[in-house]
Amino acid sequence: MFPEWTAVVGFLIGATIGSFLNVVIYRLPLGLSINEPKHSFCPSCQNRLAAQDLVPLFSWLFRGGKCRQCGAKVPARYFWVEVITGSLWGLVWYQQLCVGADVARAICFVVMVSLLVAATFIDLRWFIIPDELNALLLLTGLGYNVSLIVQGRPEAWTWGLPSSVAGALVGTLVLWGITFLGRLIFQKDAMGHGDIKLARGIGACLFPLGAIVSFGTAIVLGAVLGIFQVIVASRKPQDDPEEETYIPEEPESLGSILKSGLGYLLAIDAIGMVIPKLYMGWFGEDPRAQETLEDDDWQPGFTTIPFGPYLAAGAIVAATASGPIKSILDAYLKYLHGD
Numbered sequence: 001m002f003p004e005w006t007a008v009v010g011f012l013i014g015a016t017i018g019s020f021l022n023v024v025i026y027r028l029p030l031g032l033s034i035n036e037p038k039h040s041f042c043p044s045c046q047n048r049l050a051a052q053d054l055v056p057l058f059s060w061l062f063r064g065g066k067c068r069q070c071g072a073k074v075p076a077r078y079f080w081v082e083v084i085t086g087s088l089w090g091l092v093w094y095q096q097l098c099v100g101a102d103v104a105r106a107i108c109f110v111v112m113v114s115l116l117v118a119a120t121f122i123d124l125r126w127f128i129i130p131d132e133l134n135a136l137l138l139l140t141g142l143g144y145n146v147s148l149i150v151q152g153r154p155e156a157w158t159w160g161l162p163s164s165v166a167g168a169l170v171g172t173l174v175l176w177g178i179t180f181l182g183r184l185i186f187q188k189d190a191m192g193h194g195d196i197k198l199a200r201g202i203g204a205c206l207f208p209l210g211a212i213v214s215f216g217t218a219i220v221l222g223a224v225l226g227i228f229q230v231i232v233a234s235r236k237p238q239d240d241p242e243e244e245t246y247i248p249e250e251p252e253s254l255g256s257i258l259k260s261g262l263g264y265l266l267a268i269d270a271i272g273m274v275i276p277k278l279y280m281g282w283f284g285e286d287p288r289a290q291e292t293l294e295d296d297d298w299q300p301g302f303t304t305i306p307f308g309p310y311l312a313a314g315a316i317v318a319a320t321a322s323g324p325i326k327s328i329l330d331a332y333l334k335y336l337h338g339d
């Protein structure tokens with residue numbers, strides 16, 4: 001549909017979106033409004049940032065990762081979120097608009113990868129995935145398929161919407177099943193609830209097969225990095241005071257896990273973003289309640305890593321690399337057959 005060089009345009013739009021995601025990543029977990037104040041500010045000196053501070057990638061690079069006004073260090077995260085988001089937009093643009101010609105799917109995928117980038121960086125920092133992001137992810141998948149119906153595409157009724165709903169169900173049930181079984185067998189909280197809702201949204205966007213590929217990739221990535229971590233950790237002197245004073249929390253009751261799981265299947269958490277009373281009635285907490293997070297110097301333990309980033313990475317692989325992976329496999333099989 002478009003010439004290949006236009007993927008650069010996708011990259012630049014993506015980098016700009018990444019710049020906005022940095023605002024979301026900073027403000028959302030702290031309960032700060034995303035659109036108030038409208039201007040960006042330095043968290044250190046509170047000074048308003050000017051246009052020259054907000055050029056994606058370049059501002060961070062040319063200021064050496066420092067605030068122009070107070071000299072405070074700007075985390076490298078700001079740069080990386082822009083690079084990663086830009087690259088993913090460029091890749092989706094290339095695959096869906098240059099090689100393919102599917103505007104609806106391109107939109108679904110760029111929104112999905114953007115939400116996944118935000119979820120990943122928030123999860124790495126705070127060990128939570130905000131409900132807003134998970135609700136939007138579910139809506140993105142369902143909305144994509146509604147758009148197919150609106151376009152009058154016949155496949156919308158066969159693999160479109162039914163697949164999206166089925167994918168959401170598969171995502172919820174697989175992750176919830178792991179949580180439930182983990183609690184039953186090991187008496188431990190195996191999975192965060194944010195992960196279950198994230199898997200549901202991934203399923204809605206990528207359909208059952210894509211969801212399964214995502215989860216498989218996530219588990220492989222988690223295992224590989226987990227082994228790597230254990231090796232690194234075993235070489236580290238054991239003097240971490242947090243490790244010793246760590247008191248395991250009481251695991252969640254099975255009844256509560258059942259009730260939450262049913263709530264996620266019915267998307268009560270997502271609908272509750274618009275009707276907070278419904279959320280309150282089902283989950284017993286106010287979705288708008290101020291998070292008790294504070295932007296202090298708390299750092300997670302060395303070996304604690306949330307599962308959300310793996311799920312997100314798995315979904316990105318499933319969305320962008322299934323074609324290349326398949327052609328490599330095909331080529332390999334051909335080679336084996338001596339063709």
Ligand SMILES: [Zn+2]
Nearest residue numbers: 042045067070
């Ligand atoms: Zn500053």
